[in-house]
Amino acid sequence: MPRLLRPFLAVAAALAFTAVPTVTVMACSCMETSVEQAVAEADLAIVGTLVAVQAPPPDALDQPMSMEWAIERSRDPLEVDRATIIGWPDNGANCGVSFEVGTRWLVLASMTDGGLETNGCVPNRPLDADDPESAAIAEAMTPVGGSTPPDPVQGAAELPVPLLVGGVALVLLTGLSMLAFRRRTPGES
Secondary structure, three states, rough: OOOOHHHHHHHHHHHHHHHOHHHHHOOOOOOOOOOHHHHHOOOOEEEEEEEEEEEOOOOOOOOOOOEEEEEEEEEOOOOOOOEEEEEEEEOOOOOOOOOOOOEEEEEEEEEEEEEEEEOOOOOOOOOOOOOOOHHHHHHOOOOOOOOOOOHHHHHHHOOOOHHHHHHHHHHHHHHHHHHHHHOOOOOOO
């Protein structure tokens, strides 16, 4: 091949490669977590029925959907019976969620800047299916509006740590000041 054709072939090959369409590939990759561990680590763990879904407008692809849950039980005692949780609609590759209105679920959510959020990597579980592990976890949760009696010793003495540290420091500082600045009476050495 003549030397003169080589640069033209190189430019033609470069143009051919840039003309090939590129595709963005999305994939959901989740770290495996047991349901028990996920319930313990979630900011909110509830048993609830999905009552409403508000999808974002079709032109707002960067916004999640908003889901309203009627809460039946919760890992932590709650006085509310509804929760709004956001999540991305499942498209098969985005770690989104797919809940149907009227279905009962064990739902786990984390607090984000946008509010409580769940996703496809969290082991949310339908409670209508035959899943004894999830059913046992759900049954062990506190009913909404129900409260567990507080431990009398723990409930009475529970103060924030910074307040306790500040109080101890104040007592020590006061005692040391009294020793350092006490008045001496005449004849005392």
